[in-house]
Amino acid sequence: MSARGRLAVAFPWLVLAITIGVIVWDQTRTRETIVLDASPVAAPDGAATAAAAVAVDPVCGMDVRRSASYRVVHEGVELAFCSTYCRDELVASPEKFVGASAAAAPVAADGGHTMRGIPAWLYQLSLALIIVLSFGTFELLSWLGSRRDGAAATETPATAARVDLLGRGVLYRLVRSPLPRFAAQVVSASLFILVIVAGLFGHQNPAMNIAPLLTWTIWWAGLIFVILYAGKAFCTVCPWDAIATWIERLRPWGPRGEGGGLSLGLRWPRRLRNIWPAVILFVLLTWVELGLGITMIPRATAWLALGMLGMAVGSILLFDRKAFCRYGCLVGQVSGLYAQFSSIELRVTDPTACATCTTMDCYKGNERGEGCPTFEFPKTMNRSTYCTLCTECIRTCPHESISIRARPWAADLVADPVAASGPKAKTGAVGPLRPVRSVLPTGRSDEATLAVVLLSMTSFHGLTMTPSWPRWNEAIADFAGVAISISFAAVMLVAIIVPIALFWALSAASAALLGEVGGVRGVFFRYAAALLPIALFYHLAHNAEHLLVEGPKVLALASDPFGWGWNLFGTAGWSVPPLITLEGLWVIQVLFVVIGHVYGLWISERITRALVPDDRRRAFVGQLPMLAAMVVFSVVSLWLLYQPMEMRISAM
Amino acid sequence: MSLSRRELLGRLGLATVGLGGLAWLQLAGRSHAPTAFAPGAARRGVLRPPGSLPEDEFLARCIRCQRCVEACEPRAIRLVGGESAHAGTPVIVAEERACNLCLRCGPACPTGAIAILADRSDAAMGEAIVDEDLCVSHNGSGVCGACFTACPLKGRAIVQGIYNAPEVRPEHCVGCGLCEEACIVHRDKAIRVHSGRSWS
Numbered sequence: 001m002s003a004r005g006r007l008a009v010a011f012p013w014l015v016l017a018i019t020i021g022v023i024v025w026d027q028t029r030t031r032e033t034i035v036l037d038a039s040p041v042a043a044p045d046g047a048a049t050a051a052a053a054v055a056v057d058p059v060c061g062m063d064v065r066r067s068a069s070y071r072v073v074h075e076g077v078e079l080a081f082c083s084t085y086c087r088d089e090l091v092a093s094p095e096k097f098v099g100a101s102a103a104a105a106p107v108a109a110d111g112g113h114t115m116r117g118i119p120a121w122l123y124q125l126s127l128a129l130i131i132v133l134s135f136g137t138f139e140l141l142s143w144l145g146s147r148r149d150g151a152a153a154t155e156t157p158a159t160a161a162r163v164d165l166l167g168r169g170v171l172y173r174l175v176r177s178p179l180p181r182f183a184a185q186v187v188s189a190s191l192f193i194l195v196i197v198a199g200l201f202g203h204q205n206p207a208m209n210i211a212p213l214l215t216w217t218i219w220w221a222g223l224i225f226v227i228l229y230a231g232k233a234f235c236t237v238c239p240w241d242a243i244a245t246w247i248e249r250l251r252p253w254g255p256r257g258e259g260g261g262l263s264l265g266l267r268w269p270r271r272l273r274n275i276w277p278a279v280i281l282f283v284l285l286t287w288v289e290l291g292l293g294i295t296m297i298p299r300a301t302a303w304l305a306l307g308m309l310g311m312a313v314g315s316i317l318l319f320d321r322k323a324f325c326r327y328g329c330l331v332g333q334v335s336g337l338y339a340q341f342s343s344i345e346l347r348v349t350d351p352t353a354c355a356t357c358t359t360m361d362c363y364k365g366n367e368r369g370e371g372c373p374t375f376e377f378p379k380t381m382n383r384s385t386y387c388t389l390c391t392e393c394i395r396t397c398p399h400e401s402i403s404i405r406a407r408p409w410a411a412d413l414v415a416d417p418v419a420a421s422g423p424k425a426k427t428g429a430v431g432p433l434r435p436v437r438s439v440l441p442t443g444r445s446d447e448a449t450l451a452v453v454l455l456s457m458t459s460f461h462g463l464t465m466t467p468s469w470p471r472w473n474e475a476i477a478d479f480a481g482v483a484i485s486i487s488f489a490a491v492m493l494v495a496i497i498v499p500i501a502l503f504w505a506l507s508a509a510s511a512a513l514l515g516e517v518g519g520v521r522g523v524f525f526r527y528a529a530a531l532l533p534i535a536l537f538y539h540l541a542h543n544a545e546h547l548l549v550e551g552p553k554v555l556a557l558a559s560d561p562f563g564w565g566w567n568l569f570g571t572a573g574w575s576v577p578p579l580i581t582l583e584g585l586w587v588i589q590v591l592f593v594v595i596g597h598v599y600g601l602w603i604s605e606r607i608t609r610a611l612v613p614d615d616r617r618r619a620f621v622g623q624l625p626m627l628a629a630m631v632v633f634s635v636v637s638l639w640l641l642y643q644p645m646e647m648r649i650s651a652m
Numbered sequence: 653m654s655l656s657r658r659e660l661l662g663r664l665g666l667a668t669v670g671l672g673g674l675a676w677l678q679l680a681g682r683s684h685a686p687t688a689f690a691p692g693a694a695r696r697g698v699l700r701p702p703g704s705l706p707e708d709e710f711l712a713r714c715i716r717c718q719r720c721v722e723a724c725e726p727r728a729i730r731l732v733g734g735e736s737a738h739a740g741t742p743v744i745v746a747e748e749r750a751c752n753l754c755l756r757c758g759p760a761c762p763t764g765a766i767a768i769l770a771d772r773s774d775a776a777m778g779e780a781i782v783d784e785d786l787c788v789s790h791n792g793s794g795v796c797g798a799c800f801t802a803c804p805l806k807g808r809a810i811v812q813g814i815y816n817a818p819e820v821r822p823e824h825c826v827g828c829g830l831c832e833e834a835c836i837v838h839r840d841k842a843i844r845v846h847s848g849r850s851w852s
Contacts, residue, residue: 264674267681273722318677360763363715375717377762 005161008408012229012343015595019588023548026068026584033071033078034087036094054575055080058097059089060114065577074098083582085116114467115549115645118586123642126590130597130634134627138605139620159414163406164349166394172403175391178253178369185242192239192305194561199302203563209298210554210561215305216295217550221543223331224338228540231342232335235388240312241325248316255370263316268323274446278333279453283496285330286457290464291488322373326386336385337450338536340412340529341599345384346391346404353399354379362393362402369395378402383412385447410599413529414606443525449500451528455535455633456499460492462542462640465647502632503531506625514622517611526611527626530604534630537596538637541589548585549578550647589641597634604630683721683730692840697847699744699829701729701757702775703767707849713765716740723760726752728829738851742766744777746829746845751777753804753828773805778827778847780810780820786842789817799831799843818843 001009055066062082069080070087074094081087090097117123166172174180191214199211206212226233235241246252248261285304294300315324325332348354362378365371369392372378376386378393394402463469477487507524517523559572566572580588604626612619655663701720704710720742721729728749732738744751753772760766769775780799788794797816800806809825810818818831820843827845835841 266677267683267718269677269680270683270722271680318674319681358712360715363717377715377717380762 001161004158008158009161012409031070035073037075054577057082059086063577117642117644134631138601164403166403182253184237188237189239189242196302198561199298206296208563210557211298211301215301217546221546224539227335227338231339232388240309244312244316265320268319275333276446277328278330279450281330326374339384341410349403350401353401361396366396413603448525448528451532452500458539460495465645466643506629509625530600533596533599534633537592541592548580552576593637600630694851697849699847701766703758703769710765713763714741719760720757723756725754746832750829750833775826778845779822779825780831780843780845782843786837789815798834798836802830802834
């Protein structure tokens with residue numbers, strides 16, 4: 001493997017190290033304490049709490065870790081701040097926030113926890129960076145690369161670098177055994193049951209019940225981070241699938257026995273053999289999540305989880321294999337789209353073994369495991385979209401030719417651009433193994449739509465958390481004379497349609513400029529792949545806030561999951577501060593948005609090169625509308641990060 | 653157990669909806685051809701999608717994944733029913749719905765059982781043979797020309813004689829079966845595709 005290949009595989013882990021480094025640096029560095037007025041005035045209650053590890057920012061109302069905060073000594077009391085912005089505000093006019101008139105402070109009045117967005121200078125700097133990078137940089141790099149690559153053309157491209165993670169030793173044997181996966185499924189099913197029991201029978205105050213935090217903050221926000229590094233690993237241990245499979249098979253693991261399972265084994269309806277059902281479910285979930293606010297209602301969270309279980313059990317009893325996992329599951333499809341970016345993959349490692357294989361146990365199944373539950377054929381699988389990493393094919397393969405490998409990010413999205421427009425095979429000239437077909441040969445309408453919907457729904461999620469959102473929503477509802485939930489649905493619909501319409505219009509412009517590329521549809525469906533990293537990394541930037549700021553609260557809730565006054569681990573009384581200060585968070589968020597944008601640019605450049613290989617001028621001009629679309633989406637992401645956010649925690 | 657009229661009707665309604673739904677799913681998911689084909693089907697041979705490998709290798713490679721069925725534009729590809737070695741493999745029943753040579757099945761096939769074709773004139777599915785006793789243009793009972801009109805390679809694969817009587821040029825005919833679908837003779841078609849693929 002070339003040095004560039006090694007760097008490409010290591011890069012995702014480098015980003016992880018940098019992110020953890022930022023958190024550690026943020027939490028350990030010493031910040032100077034400003035002394036405004038050291039003489040103690042009559043404020044004995046404040047002095048009593050001065051030594052506590054967790055303090056409340058008097059300006060924004062956030063919990064902050066005292067050791068990692070910005071501190072000001074005012075009237076003899078040490079005050080702690082989330083950021084220099086809150087600190088400077090207090091230094092400018094301390095009487096507004098502390099002392100007799102403190103009750104009049106805006107935060108104290110409504111009890112909310114508004115988190116500040118990224119500062120203006122960082123916002124403008126990242127905007128400038130994105131615009132500079134967007135136009136021409138990648139074409140220049142590719143042009144320089146093509147001049148230099150004359151000699152290195154035979155070298156394997158860095159995007160093809162892979163590192164086998166299982167080897168053929170102990171780890172491989174472990175994955176071949178069904179037990180480790182079963183153990184992981186038992187753990188996840190137990191957590192699932194915990195959420196159900198807590199949601200249905202626990203205290204209905206979301207701050208005292210573990211169900212909402214575990215579901216929405218830890219799982220739903222953390223899921224995206226898991227996908228980035230481990231692909232659809234959640235599907236591997238998915239409690240819905242685990243419970244449904246146990247019910248259908250009546251056995252803990254292994255393929256269906258002699259008598260078969262309880263499933264009727266019907267084929268999934270032909271018209272629904274796409275991911276439109278999942279797209280619709282995803283939009284519906286966003287609506288119940290934000291429109292009905294079920295993230296704050298433990299009981300509704302539990303019922304939603306049970307509803308998904310009902311769909312999973314119903315589907316497995318009706319349909320062949322795991323059709324629901326492939327076509328219907330919104331979690332699976334959101335994961336699947338992002339998994340094309342993931343830094344690991346499950347693939348065939350020895351194509352020559354496949355070329356001579358006649359049994360095709362990976363698709364048909366044998367006594368060691370079942371055929372691919374999601375109807376994938378590992379030999380030709382070149383995208384991770386539908387692979388749930390269930391490892392059944394690793395178990396069934398008699399040639400030990402399937403493994404899990406580390407790879408560079410976005411490997412599925414940039415692979416083999418030449419073959420995308422390459423010639424078709426000639427009649428009868430069928431080799432032992434066909435060249436792997438390129439990614440998104442023409443693109444698929446359902447997957448492209450989900451990519452844009454993911455982008456718009458995540459941004460919409462950000463929008464609903466801005467402090468001015470409730471006012472707008474009420475104003476719209478008042479204006480139209482309808483209920484809030486209806487006006488919300490209407491605004492959400494607009495939030496879906498506008499980005500799709502915008503991207504469609506710009507695709508039309510690109511199609512006209514690029515020439516023979518299959519019209520607007522050809523451009524829209526293909527270039528949607530370039531929007532995926534932008535959606536993914538804004539999603540990550542947004543979720544980092546939930547995970548790092550709200551997530552740690554789970555430590556306290558773990559001791560009293562149902563809000564019944566228990567104290568299992570002695571942590572129930574803890575007031576857990578965020579894992580990061582706002583200033584550290586801003587660095588991570590901006591870093592993510594820029595990384596996502598750069599990957600989008602790179603993918604767009606590869607797609608263009610595959611579509612128009614011979615005419616650099618036409619490729620550059622034709623790509624401009626697509627670059628404009630990406631800049632618009634990234635700028636919206638940054639603008640949302642620039643806005644203050646009302647955290648869910650505010651009601652907790 | 654006593655049920656009121658309303659409850660009884662309600663339950664009956666639910667049961668009907670449930671059974672109807674199941675029946676719909678059964679129909680919506682299936683794509684099976686009848687196990688019993690028209691007379692002479694075994695003699696003419698099974699008609700496979702364009703680009704299919706020779707029969708032995710085709711059967712070894714086909715994993716019955718149905719992706720060709722899903723990709724088929726005219727929905728001509730169906731599956732062999734029953735329990736034989738052929739069961740679940742793709743088949744075209746030309747007289748009911750013929751292949752229009754869209755060639756989408758090749759790229760959809762994950763195993764290479766159906767090869768990707770560069771041009772529709774490469775689709776060596778079989779060869780159309782005219783039964784001159786049945787054909788109305790040949791036997792003098794009428795003037796037809798339906799097969800010529802339907803032929804995607806007309807003028808090359810089928811040429812017309814007097815009274816539009818068709819003549820198939822075997823070197824150009826790819827065996828798509830559009831002529832067989834179009835043939836106006838009803839009891840048995842006057843033009844049929846022979847694939848030479850055995851049914852055993």
